[in-house]
Amino acid sequence: MASNTRYETEPLSLANKIAIVTGASRGIGAGIALELARHGAKIVITYTSPGSSKGVDELIAQINDLDNGASAIGIQADLRQTSAAQAIVDATLARFGPQVDILVNNAGVELVKPLQDITTSDFSYVYDLNVRAPLLLTQAVLPHLRAPGRIINISSVGARAGFKNLSVYCSSKAALEGLTRCWAAELGAQGHTVNCVSPGPVQTELMDNIPKETIEMQKTTTPVQNRIGTVDDITQIVSWMASEGSRWVTGQVLSASGGWAINAFTSEHMEQEELGQVAGLTTSSVDTVQVISKLATIDGMERRERGQQQESNGEKGYRQREQNSNKKIANKTNSSTVYGLV
Ligand SMILES: NC(=O)c1ccc[n+]([C@@H]2O[C@H](COP(=O)([O-])OP(=O)(O)OC[C@H]3O[C@@H](n4cnc5c(N)ncnc54)[C@H](OP(=O)(O)O)[C@@H]3O)[C@@H](O)[C@H]2O)c1
Structure with missing residues (x-):
C-alpha cells in the first residue's frame, strides 16, 4: 500500500467528490491528481501522448493503493481537438456517475x-x-457540476510579468485569468467558485525550455528560501482550493511563487546600472544576476535611503529614474528577462 502517513489522522475532505485533472500524466497535474486522491476524491486523469500511458497506469495504481475510497481512471485525449472536452466528460460520467465536483484545467x-x-x-x-x-471543458462539465463546484485554472506568474520571447505563453495565461474572473461572476449564484493558481517556476519537463537566466533570476528574487517551487508546493494550494474551506474565494488568482510576485525589484522598476550603483557595485562590472543577488542582501528601506541620498547629492531624481527605467532595462540588459511590465 502507498504511504499515506500524512493523511491517516486527517478526515477525507474530498471523499465522494469527482475531480477531472487535465494533463495529469506528469508534472504538476500528476501531483494534483495524487493530492486530491489522498483527500479521498475519485480522479479522472487526462493526458495525450501514448508514451505517457505507462506513467498514468502507475499513478492509477498508486491512487488505488491509498485504500481510502479514492480511485482513478485515465483518459487519453488531445485537448487541442474540439471534440476532446465532451469525450472526457462522457467517460467521466460513464465511470463515476452523473456528477462532477472539481475541474482542474x-x-x-x-x-x-x-x-x-x-x-x-x-x-x-x-x-x-x-x-x-479550458473554455470547452468547463462548458462540457457545467451541466453536470454539482454545487458547490470548484473550477481551478492553472495559470502562471508569467500572466502578470513581462518575459522576452514568452509573449504567446504569458498572454495565454493572462487570458485564462480573464476567463476565470468572468466565469466566477457567472457561476457564483449557483454556489460554484472559479479561481486560478499561478505557479512560479516548478521543476517539471515544461521548465526545461525556459531560459536558464530567467529561472536563475526568479530563484534569486524569490523571498522564500531563494528557490524554485516543488510540485508539492502547488498541489497543497490546489487541494485547498478544491475543498469546502475555500468557499468564500472566487474569481481570484493565488500566486504560488514563494512571494516572487511581490518582489520589490519588480515593483521599483529601476534601471540596471542605477541599481548597481545603489547596490555598491561598479557599473562596468555588473550584470543583472549580480545586481539582483547583491540587492537581495540589502534591506529595501536601506536601498531607498541610498537612492534618496543620491538624489540629495544633486543626482538625477530617484523617483524619475524609477519611472523611466523600465524601458531602459529592456534595451540595455543582456538578460532575457525584462522586469516589471506588470
Ligand atoms: N512547471 C512550471 O514551472 C510552471 C510554472 C507556471 C505555470 N505552469 C503551468 O502548470 C501547468 C502544468 O505544467 P507542468 O510543468 O506540469 O507541465 P508538463 O510537465 O509539461 O506536463 C504537461 C501535461 O499536459 C499534458 N498535455 C500536453 N499537451 C496536451 C494536449 N494537447 N492535450 C492534453 N494534454 C496535454 C501532458 O500530457 P502528456 O504526458 O500525454 O504529454 C502532461 O500531462 C501548465 O498549465 C503550465 O503552464 C508550470
Whole structure:
C-alpha cells in the first residue's frame, strides 16, 4: 500500500467528490491528481501522448493503493481537438456517475519565440490548449457540476510579468485569468467558485525550455528560501482550493511563487546600472544576476535611503529614474528577462 502517513489522522475532505485533472500524466497535474486522491476524491486523469500511458497506469495504481475510497481512471485525449472536452466528460460520467465536483484545467504548453518569428500555427499551438481547451471543458462539465463546484485554472506568474520571447505563453495565461474572473461572476449564484493558481517556476519537463537566466533570476528574487517551487508546493494550494474551506474565494488568482510576485525589484522598476550603483557595485562590472543577488542582501528601506541620498547629492531624481527605467532595462540588459511590465 502507498504511504499515506500524512493523511491517516486527517478526515477525507474530498471523499465522494469527482475531480477531472487535465494533463495529469506528469508534472504538476500528476501531483494534483495524487493530492486530491489522498483527500479521498475519485480522479479522472487526462493526458495525450501514448508514451505517457505507462506513467498514468502507475499513478492509477498508486491512487488505488491509498485504500481510502479514492480511485482513478485515465483518459487519453488531445485537448487541442474540439471534440476532446465532451469525450472526457462522457467517460467521466460513464465511470463515476452523473456528477462532477472539481475541474482542474492544468494541461498547458509554453513556447519560447521572439515576437517577429511567431506564426499563426504557434499561436494556435498555445492558445488551443492553454485557453480554448479550458473554455470547452468547463462548458462540457457545467451541466453536470454539482454545487458547490470548484473550477481551478492553472495559470502562471508569467500572466502578470513581462518575459522576452514568452509573449504567446504569458498572454495565454493572462487570458485564462480573464476567463476565470468572468466565469466566477457567472457561476457564483449557483454556489460554484472559479479561481486560478499561478505557479512560479516548478521543476517539471515544461521548465526545461525556459531560459536558464530567467529561472536563475526568479530563484534569486524569490523571498522564500531563494528557490524554485516543488510540485508539492502547488498541489497543497490546489487541494485547498478544491475543498469546502475555500468557499468564500472566487474569481481570484493565488500566486504560488514563494512571494516572487511581490518582489520589490519588480515593483521599483529601476534601471540596471542605477541599481548597481545603489547596490555598491561598479557599473562596468555588473550584470543583472549580480545586481539582483547583491540587492537581495540589502534591506529595501536601506536601498531607498541610498537612492534618496543620491538624489540629495544633486543626482538625477530617484523617483524619475524609477519611472523611466523600465524601458531602459529592456534595451540595455543582456538578460532575457525584462522586469516589471506588470
Ligand atoms: N512547471 C512550471 O514551472 C510552471 C510554472 C507556471 C505555470 N505552469 C503551468 O502548470 C501547468 C502544468 O505544467 P507542468 O510543468 O506540469 O507541465 P508538463 O510537465 O509539461 O506536463 C504537461 C501535461 O499536459 C499534458 N498535455 C500536453 N499537451 C496536451 C494536449 N494537447 N492535450 C492534453 N494534454 C496535454 C501532458 O500530457 P502528456 O504526458 O500525454 O504529454 C502532461 O500531462 C501548465 O498549465 C503550465 O503552464 C508550470
